[in-house]
Amino acid sequence: MKNDCEILVIGTGMTGLTAATELAARGCGVVVVDKGRGVGGRLATRRIGEATFDHGAQFVTARTPRFAGSVEECCKAAAAREWCRGFGGANDGHLRWRGQPGMTGIAKHLAADLDVRMGQTVLALRRAVTGWQVETKEGEAFQARAVVLTAPVPQSLAMLDAGGMVIGTEIRGRLEKITYERCLVVMAVLEQPSCVPAPGGLQLTEGPIAWLGDNQQKGISTQPAVTIHASPAFSSTRWDDDRDETARELLAAAAPWLGSGVREFQVHGWRYSRPLEVDACGCMTVSANPPLIMAGDAFAAPRVEGAALSGWAAAAELGRLGFLAAQ
Ligand SMILES: Cc1cc2nc3c(=O)[nH]c(=O)nc-3n(C[C@H](O)[C@H](O)[C@H](O)COP(=O)(O)OP(=O)(O)OC[C@H]3O[C@@H](n4cnc5c(N)ncnc54)[C@H](O)[C@@H]3O)c2cc1C
Numbered sequence: 001m002k003n004d005c006e007i008l009v010i011g012t013g014m015t016g017l018t019a020a021t022e023l024a025a026r027g028c029g030v031v032v033v034d035k036g037r038g039v040g041g042r043l044a045t046r047r048i049g050e051a052t053f054d055h056g057a058q059f060v061t062a063r064t065p066r067f068a069g070s071v072e073e074c075c076k077a078a079a080a081r082e083w084c085r086g087f088g089g090a091n092d093g094h095l096r097w098r099g100q101p102g103m104t105g106i107a108k109h110l111a112a113d114l115d116v117r118m119g120q121t122v123l124a125l126r127r128a129v130t131g132w133q134v135e136t137k138e139g140e141a142f143q144a145r146a147v148v149l150t151a152p153v154p155q156s157l158a159m160l161d162a163g164g165m166v167i168g169t170e171i172r173g174r175l176e177k178i179t180y181e182r183c184l185v186v187m188a189v190l191e192q193p194s195c196v197p198a199p200g201g202l203q204l205t206e207g208p209i210a211w212l213g214d215n216q217q218k219g220i221s222t223q224p225a226v227t228i229h230a231s232p233a234f235s236s237t238r239w240d241d242d243r244d245e246t247a248r249e250l251l252a253a254a255a256p257w258l259g260s261g262v263r264e265f266q267v268h269g270w271r272y273s274r275p276l277e278v279d280a281c282g283c284m285t286v287s288a289n290p291p292l293i294m295a296g297d298a299f300a301a302p303r304v305e306g307a308a309l310s311g312w313a314a315a316a317e318l319g320r321l322g323f324l325a326a327q
Contacts, residue, residue, distance in 0.1 A: 003142045005031040005115075007318070008134055010122050010159075011150030013041025014304050015296045017110040018070075018311025019148045024114060026315070026324055031142065032114055033134075035121035038104060039111045042273075043304065045102030046187060048266055051215070051225035053187040054103045055268050058201065058213050058227070059083055059096035060304045066312070067305045071097050079109030083218065084199040102220045106304075124162035125149070131290040135163075146291035146323055148314045150307075152272035153178045153298050160286070167286060174279050178298045181232035182239055183210075183273035186247045190224035192260035193217075208234040208253050228254050232273070243267040274302040282313030291323050 009020045012034040020030045034041070044056035060080065062068035074080035075097070083098040085091045099105035121137040131145035149156045153175055160167060167175070193216060196202055200217025204210060211229035215221035228250050230238070238246045247267045251258070275298035283295040295314035300306035318324055 003031070003140060005029050005142070005144050007031075007146045007148065008033065008132065008142050008144035009148045009150065010034075010134070010156075011041060011296075012036065012039040012107065012111060012116060012118070013150060013296075014043060014107070014110075014307035015150040015311040015314070016041075016148065017107055017114070018308045019150065019295060019314045020114050020311075021110055022312055022315035023148075023318065023324075026319075028324065030115065031144070032111070032116045033120040033122065033136070033142065034116070034118055035137075037118060039116060039118070040104040040107030042270065043099065043103040043107045045099070045104040045220070046266070046268075048187060048189050048225070048264060049223070051189045051223040052102055052221040053215050053225050053227050054099070054213065054218070054220065055185045055187055055227055056270065057103055057304050058211065059098050060106070061094055061096055062305055064305065064309065067308050070308060074106055074109055077109050079105045084201070087199070087201040087203055088197060098218055098220065122151075122159050125159050125165060125292070126163040127165070127287075127290070132292065146318060147293070148318075149286075149292065149294045150296050150311070150314075152180060152296065153275075153294070154180075154272070156294055156296075165286070171284065171286060175284070175294070177277055178279060179276050180272040180298075181274050181276055182235040183232065183270040184230040184235040184238065184243075184246060184250070185268045185270065186228040186230075186250050186265055187268070188226045188228065188251060188254075188258065188265040189263040190226060190258060190260050191263055193224045194226050194257060195259035196226065196257050202257065207231070208250060212254060212257050224260070226254070226258060235269070235273075239269065243269070278302060278306070283310050283317055285317060285321070288321055291318055291321050293317050
């Protein structure tokens with residue numbers, strides 16, 4: 001496999017996959033790298049035995065026609081389907097879609113025709129004679145004429161700093177302002193179906209829990225399987241505490257909605273869950289020549305749709321810089 005490419009996209013979340021799909025459709029040679037084992041980033045689905053959990057984004061909404069078109073395309077490809085129009089008995093009219101079979105189904109569908117290299121943790125990005133050199137922890141080196149960097153902003157900044165990249169004061173100041181909420185997640189396999197009300201989701205505004213998702217009612221798990229998202233305040237206060245103890249506390253708080261015993265559980269921590277501040281520029285051009293574009297939900301809106309919009313913005317920015325015409 002060649003590690004030289006026209007455009008290297010770092011990250012297989014919604015932003016990276018959207019940018020890569022758009023650039024590949026315009027005839028560019030694109031390679032996508034990610035440190036994870038499976039594509040999707042915060043579009044994440046996990047199995048515990050026979051139970052299946054969405055433990056990152058729970059659903060997708062569409063506020064723009066372009067993203068609504070993408071969701072429709074995913075539905076046609078059986079990578080997504082309609083879930084509901086609200087939770088806890090409230091029908092707010094806004095459709096929510098879920099991934100098929102889980103949220104990673106959307107990412108897998110987008111990645112299907114792309115050159116994706118998983119298990120590549122980018123350590124540093126350096127300027128090379130005709131573009132960029134990217135080093136990974138696993139010992140690979142990638143050369144690209146342009147880079148689209150879609151990791152959460154603090155992680156992207158660390159890659160740039162490690163490569164000695166000089167970032168202008170104004171841009172660095174804007175990037176450093178972007179911070180993220182944390183989210184502790186408990187995935188619990190239950191003895192019996194849960195008491196989470198139909199259609200299998202509950203958003204809470206008080207207490208340690210922000211979200212309860214019943215993956216069985218949602219239609220992605222054959223076994224009773226509940227995802228619990230702790231609130232941002234609880235997650236950051238308890239971030240460094242013993243995870244199993246914290247999980248037991250969350251399970252106790254969730255007991256009225258679990259309704260039966262917990263067979264087993266796992267915990268996951270999202271250090272970069274959702275951006276608290278969004279710099280709504282679409283994407284950030286850190287270098288125009290050679291092109292280096294930063295993109296992600298932090299540059300559009302703190303949700304899956306925002307990530308897609310930023311991915312499209314990054315592809316459009318490469319066009320605006322005249323990079324695509326030169327292909
Ligand atoms: C708990 C939770 C619940 C959410 N709920 C919803 C919801 O219901 N609806 C909604 O619309 N949105 C929701 N969101 C937000 C949504 O998931 C994100 O806005 C969106 O998925 C972000 O996509 P992204 O591509 O910008 O980032 P990510 O998905 O984070 O992708 C970035 C990728 O970069 C990779 N990466 C990072 N560092 C490196 C490195 N050094 N080398 C290589 N690769 C690297 C990561 O592995 C990752 O795959 C939720 C998020 C969380 C965490």
